[in-house]
Amino acid sequence: xxxxxxxxxxxxxxxEFPKPGKISVVPTKKHATQRDLALAYSPGVAAPCLEIEKxxxxxxxxxxxxxxxxxxxxxxAVLGLGDIGALASKPVMEGKGLLFKIFADIDVFxxxxxxxxxxxxxxxxxxxxxxxxxxxxxxxxxxxxxxxERRLKxxxxxxxxxxxxxxxxxxxxxxxxxxxEILEKKLNDIKIVINGAGAAAxxxxxxxxxLGINPxxxxxxxxxGVIRKDRTDLSNEKLEFATxxxxxxxxxxxxxxxxxxxxxKADILxxxxxxxxxxxxxxxxxxxxxxxxxxxxxxxxxxxxxxATGRSDFxxxxxxxxxxxxxxxxxxxxxxxxxxxxxxxxxxxxxxxxAKQSVPEQVNITYGEKHIAFGRDYIIPxxxxxxxxxVVPVAVAKAAIESGVAKEPIQDWEKYREQLAERLxxxxxxxxxxxxxxxxxxxRVVFAEADHLDVLKAAQIAxxxxxxxxxxxxxxxxxxxxMQEISFELTKGEVLILDPKNDxxxxxxxxxxxxxxxxxxxxxVKLYDAKSLMFERNYFAAMxxxxxxxxxxxxxxxxSYASVIKPMMEVIGRKDGVKRIxxxxxxxxxxxxxxxxxxxxxxxxxxxxxxxxxxxxxxxxSMFGIKPAIALLSYSxxxxxxxxxxxxxxxxxxxxxxxxxxxxxxxxIQADFALNKDMMTDHFPFSKLAGKKVNALIFPELSSANxxxxxxxxxxxxxxxGPILMGMDGAAHIVQLGARVDEIVNMTTIAVVDxxxxxxxxxxxxxxK
Numbered sequence: 001x002x003x004x005x006x007x008x009x010x011x012x013x014x015x016e017f018p019k020p021g022k023i024s025v026v027p028t029k030k031h032a033t034q035r036d037l038a039l040a041y042s043p044g045v046a047a048p049c050l051e052i053e054k055x056x057x058x059x060x061x062x063x064x065x066x067x068x069x070x071x072x073x074x075x076x077a078v079l080g081l082g083d084i085g086a087l088a089s090k091p092v093m094e095g096k097g098l099l100f101k102i103f104a105d106i107d108v109f110x111x112x113x114x115x116x117x118x119x120x121x122x123x124x125x126x127x128x129x130x131x132x133x134x135x136x137x138x139x140x141x142x143x144x145x146x147x148x149e150r151r152l153k154x155x156x157x158x159x160x161x162x163x164x165x166x167x168x169x170x171x172x173x174x175x176x177x178x179x180x181e182i183l184e185k186k187l188n189d190i191k192i193v194i195n196g197a198g199a200a201a202x203x204x205x206x207x208x209x210x211l212g213i214n215p216x217x218x219x220x221x222x223x224x225g226v227i228r229k230d231r232t233d234l235s236n237e238k239l240e241f242a243t244x245x246x247x248x249x250x251x252x253x254x255x256x257x258x259x260x261x262x263x264x265k266a267d268i269l270x271x272x273x274x275x276x277x278x279x280x281x282x283x284x285x286x287x288x289x290x291x292x293x294x295x296x297x298x299x300x301x302x303x304x305x306x307x308a309t310g311r312s313d314f315x316x317x318x319x320x321x322x323x324x325x326x327x328x329x330x331x332x333x334x335x336x337x338x339x340x341x342x343x344x345x346x347x348x349x350x351x352x353x354x355a356k357q358s359v360p361e362q363v364n365i366t367y368g369e370k371h372i373a374f375g376r377d378y379i380i381p382x383x384x385x386x387x388x389x390x391v392v393p394v395a396v397a398k399a400a401i402e403s404g405v406a407k408e409p410i411q412d413w414e415k416y417r418e419q420l421a422e423r424l425x426x427x428x429x430x431x432x433x434x435x436x437x438x439x440x441x442x443x444r445v446v447f448a449e450a451d452h453l454d455v456l457k458a459a460q461i462a463x464x465x466x467x468x469x470x471x472x473x474x475x476x477x478x479x480x481x482x483m484q485e486i487s488f489e490l491t492k493g494e495v496l497i498l499d500p501k502n503d504x505x506x507x508x509x510x511x512x513x514x515x516x517x518x519x520x521x522x523x524x525v526k527l528y529d530a531k532s533l534m535f536e537r538n539y540f541a542a543m544x545x546x547x548x549x550x551x552x553x554x555x556x557x558x559x560s561y562a563s564v565i566k567p568m569m570e571v572i573g574r575k576d577g578v579k580r581i582x583x584x585x586x587x588x589x590x591x592x593x594x595x596x597x598x599x600x601x602x603x604x605x606x607x608x609x610x611x612x613x614x615x616x617x618x619x620x621x622s623m624f625g626i627k628p629a630i631a632l633l634s635y636s637x638x639x640x641x642x643x644x645x646x647x648x649x650x651x652x653x654x655x656x657x658x659x660x661x662x663x664x665x666x667x668x669i670q671a672d673f674a675l676n677k678d679m680m681t682d683h684f685p686f687s688k689l690a691g692k693k694v695n696a697l698i699f700p701e702l703s704s705a706n707x708x709x710x711x712x713x714x715x716x717x718x719x720x721x722g723p724i725l726m727g728m729d730g731a732a733h734i735v736q737l738g739a740r741v742d743e744i745v746n747m748t749t750i751a752v753v754d755x756x757x758x759x760x761x762x763x764x765x766x767x768x769k
Contacts (some may be wrong), residue, residue, distance in 0.1 A: 006464075006487060015091060022094040023101070023108065028064070057407075060133070060335065064107060069134040069328055071096045072111045074121055077141035077164070077199075080288065086112040089139055096138055096163075104325035104389065105423035106332065118144045122151050133332050134159040136324065142199040143235045159331035159339045165203035167320035170327070170344055171380065172261070172284055172308075173207050174351035175318055178379040179306050183280040185258055187212040191278070193253045194241070195292065196263035197222035202237045204261060210341060211348070219243055219253045226253055251276075258282060262292035269293040271301040279304060286310045286318055306376050315377035322381060323347060326388055329423075330396025333416070334406035346399035350392045354381045362386070362625025366433045368440020384433050389420050422591065422693075430588050431719065431746060434624070438752040439466045441759075443551035443731075445748055446471045448541040450497075451478040453486075455557050458744035460488040463495065467745075468752050471496045471550055473537050500540040509534040512543040516571065538564055542571035545730040551759075552731035552751035557739055561600055561723075568725075568732045578727035580605075582613045584620055584696075585709045585722035586750075595621055595696040599705045600723035600734075607651035614656055614698050616726040618663055621696060623757050630696040631674035631689055632667030633704075638684060639668075649700050664688055671697065721746045724754075731755040 015021065030036045038044050048062035060066040075089035090112050097108030111128070115121045125148075129135065135158065137149060149162045161167075180187055192213060194201050197220055209215050220227045220241040226249065227234060229242040247253045254260065254273045259282040262269060269285065269292040277283075283298060285291035288310045295314045298307050308316035327347050331339055359372040363385050372378050381388060394417060400406040410416050445462070449455045451474030459470040460483075472479055476499050482488075498505060509531065516539070517530035533539040537555075544550040556564045574581055583600035586593055597617045602609060610632065618628040632653055636646040649668035656665050666688040673680050674694045681690045699705035713720040720743070725733055731754040735747050 006489070009487070010464075022091075023097045023110070056130075059130075065131065066133045066332060066335070067105075068107050068109065068132050069100060069136055069332075070111050070128070070132045071100070071108050071136045071138055072113060072125060073138045074113050074115055074140055076116060076139070076144070078139045083141065086114040093138060096136065099321055100136075100325050100328070103321060104329040104393070106325065106328055116144075118148050122148055122155075125152055126155060129156050129158060132158060133335075134328050136160075136328065137162040137164075139164060140199075142202070143237060145199045146202070146237055153338060157337045159328060159336050161324070161327070161339045162199065163320060163324045165199040166207075166339075166344060167323045168200040168263070168286065168318065169203040169207040170323045170347050171318050171320060171351065172204055172286070173211055173348045174322075174355070175284065175308050175316065175380045176208065176259070176282070177211065177348065177352040178355055178374070179259075179282045179308075182374075182376060182379065183282065183306060185280070185282075188214050189217075190258035190282075191217045191256060192219070192259045192261060193250070193257045194218065194220040194261045194263070195250060195268060196220075196261075197227060197238055197241075198263060201261070201263040202241075204263070205241055207344065207348070210345065215241070216243075219245060219247065219257075221250055221253065225249055260284065260292075262286055264292060266290035266292065267294070271297060274298060274301050274305065277302075277305075280306065282306050284308045284318060306379070308379065312383075316379050317383070318380065319383050321383050322351060322388065323392070326392035327396050329389070329420070330393035331400060333393065333408075334397045334400045334410060335408040336400040337405045337407065340400075340403055340405055342403040343396045343399045343405075346395040347392055350395035351381060354385070354387060354391050355379060357387075360385070360387070360625070362433075366436050366625075368437060384436065389423060390417050393420055430586075430593055431721075431749070434746075434749050434753060435465065435467060437756070438468070438749045441752075441756050442466055442468050443752045443755040444469045444471055444549075445552045445554060445751055446473060446541040446544050446550045448473050448537045448553065448555035449557045450474045451482070452557055453482055454739075454741050455554075455744060456482050456488065457486060457741045458554075458748060460486060461741070461745050462748045463488075463490065467749055468552070469494060471498065471544070473498055473500060473541055475499055476502070498540075500537055501535050505540075509540070512540065512547065515547065516543060520570065533567075536567070538567040539571060542567050542730075542732065545572055545732060551755040552733070552748075554733055554735065554744065554748055554751055556734035556736065557744065558737070560737060561734060564734045565601070565725075568728065568734070572728055572730040572732050574727050575729045578612070578616070580609055580612060581725060581727035582616055583723035583725055584617050585720050586624075586724065587709060587712055588719040588721065589712075589716075590718075592693070593624075593626060593695060596705055596709045597696070597698050597726075598702060599699075599709050601702070601725075603702045605701065607648045607655060610649065610652035610698060610700070611655040611659070613726075614652065614665060615660065615663075617696050617698065618660075618665075620724060620726055623753070626695060628664060628696055629689060629692040629694050630663070630665040630698060631669050631671075631694045632665065632698045632700075633671050633674065634668035634700055635670065636668055637670055637673060638687070645700060652698075664692060667698070668700075719746070721750060724750055731758060 029040060031040060051058045071093045073089045073093055075086040076083045078084050078089045078092055093110035097110050100106040100108045113121060113124055115124060140148060145162055152160050194205055205218060218241060226247050227238050227242050229244050251273055255276045256278050258278045262285045264287055266287055283305055285293050291309045298305055308318050310318055356374045363382055364372050366384050367382055397410055401409045445468040447455055447459045447470055450459060450472035462468045463470050476497055479497055513530040513534045517525060517527045541553050545553055580602060582598040582602055584595050584597040585599045586595055595617055598613050614630055621628045632649050634646045634649045646668050653667045677693055684690060709720055712718050731751050733747050733751045735744050
């Protein structure tokens with residue numbers, strides 16, 4: 001099976017299971033009782049209906065209109081697939097809806113309209129427009145797209161944008177501003193060649209003109225060559241960029257050009273053409289999946305080229321997701337009647353300015369970089385920069401207000417920024433960030449139970465995603481049979497398959513046993529016992545960590561937590577200075593990541609142990625780039641009960657306030673107060689947590705923590721990553737008995753990130769001062 005065939009198979013499975021499609025409708029109101037239903041529907045629903053009849057603007061008050069965007073297409077220009085029809089475009093439109101939700105918390109209905117006639121399409125969209133707060137047009141072919149958007153913008157009073165045109169224009173314009181600044185080129189002097197004359201190319205060129213590019217310095221080409229004024233086959237949109245310059249081909253036009261903008265097809269810009277460009281040329285090769293010139297070829301051809309592509313595996317990715325979620329977010333939040341040029345230009349400058357700011361460490365970590373900084377390889381923000389949600393919508397909203405199209409001006413901008421930050425709770429986005437971090441430096445991970453289908457599936461996904469280099473332990477025949485069953489194909493030598501019980505592992509077992517016995521001989525272990533233990537996969541896997549043959553370990557799928565942690569403690573042990581290990585679960589909630597500790601190890605920790613658990617939780621959070629704000633939970637609030645169960649929590653807080661005075665931690669506190677910032681501030685303004693968003697909860701004992709995380713996971717459809725072992729002297733992590741494939745993959749990602757951080761700390765220690 002080829003890589004493309006496997007990708008297609010995986011994509012089909014992804015879209016089909018566990019539920020077909022990528023988006024769903026979720027109720028936002030209580031609906032458990034007869035009274036709830038009477039309010040939600042008949043007879044109670046009549047009241048808001050009548051209020052909306054009196055004043056249509058009340059629809060924003062009594063319905064979901066204000067946060068609802070329609071993603072509408074007729075399927076005539078879908079990705080690189082062309083005119084595949086409305087229904088076939090549905091997975092793309094659902095995907096767009098997913099991006100709206102995870103990046104800007106905007107709800108979406110995807111609507112596929114089976115109509116190619118522009119006038120009829122316009123009338124259909126107008127007829128359904130009252131349902132929505134905004135409309136994103138998608139994958140509509142040119143030139144019809146220009147007229148459709150122009151008419152709908154003129155005839156509707158809600159934000160509307162054809163993202164294929166304006167998204168690329170906005171992001172590339174921001175990149176162009178910064179490229180010119182870095183290379184000290186003046187906008188009104190540079191000569192630009194635009195290869196492609198579709199909707200995106202026209203929109204880019206129009207926006208560039210508004211930013212100060214001289215239209216006389218722009219040469220546009222379509223499939224027939226340079227768009228010249230003496231051609232008789234030009235649309236009105238192309239005529240705007242027709243030239244009288246005596247050039248006819250790309251090879252002629254590119255001579256002396258300062259910039260090449262490619263919105264066409266792969267490999268059309270040759271090395272010879274690149275050599276003809278002006279010094280320090282700017283090349284935006286945005287064809288997908290393969291750019292107009294290969295990145296490596298371009299860099300080998302000229303070392304002074306500043307290059308951007310549409311791909312995530314090269315620097316300077318021009319990605320529309322930097323724009324459309326945040327532009328609509330800002331437009332919706334002020335009830336804008338349109339998305340005008342002022343709002344687009346505000347987004348351009350906001351993106352360009354953000355790239356010049358100091359990059360948060362978490363962005364460096366996510367992309368596996370030591371120090372991302374404004375320059376040739378960083379002219380535009382990264383898609384997973386969490387500052388985008390607080391910067392771009394604000395700029396767009398301000399522009400809407402200043403240009404007079406905002407119906408609900410924002411009064412308190414600081415509060416608005418806080419509200420925007422609150423919208424970043426999407427679990428999938430955090431998983432993606434962690435995955436990106438792991439992929440930057442994949443590690444060798446031992447899967448101790450690889451002869452079980454779900455574990456092997458997880459190893460396959462982690463391998464295919466580039467998260468890790470798997471080492472598969474178990475019965476070789478079973479593993480190979482299962483690999484064939486799930487089409488787990490690999491390059492020879494990239495994945496080790498080892499059976500600790502086989503004769504071919506005798507030498508390794510002997511060495512492991514000798515080293516284990518040396519370590520444990522004064523704790524009652526005999527050499528004979530050590531040799532016997534090395535037949536057991538968890539001891540064997542743990543010894544691979546100790547011997548440097550692996551970087552991380554995953555186990556626990558087939559055995560109880562207690563039985564798996566025992567060999568980990570005996571072989572790997574605790575870090576220096578750690579008295580007790582503990583475990584935390586990362587819960588990816590709609591309101592953001594929330595850590596729960598201790599969920600797996602310490603049954604009834606005392607005050608000193610609670611303080612230690614809290615400290616390790618804070619360190620783990622910092623590893624993921626999250627600033628800790630930790631509440632130590634109890635059934636009482638700050639001394640309201642005099643009982644040993646609450647007293648030990650209070651004592652733990654006193655220890656932490658003394659030993660770690662800068663750590664944001666407090667308690668004892670009840671869970672509802674801890675998680676409700678307003679309640680906390682109103683009732684306990686003296687607390688360190690007042691006005692803070694708590695992102696970690698420390699439970700007074702194991703049973704409450706374990707019950708809480710499992711209830712959250714099962715009842716609320718919240719992603720749980722963990723338990724994450726803390727305090728170990730190696731990256732050993734144990735999944736829950738019978739864990740799902742996705743849970744094992746997530747734990748593998750955590751294990752790799754853990755191993756990366758350990759490597760960094762070891763490197764820092766080894767560096768001479």
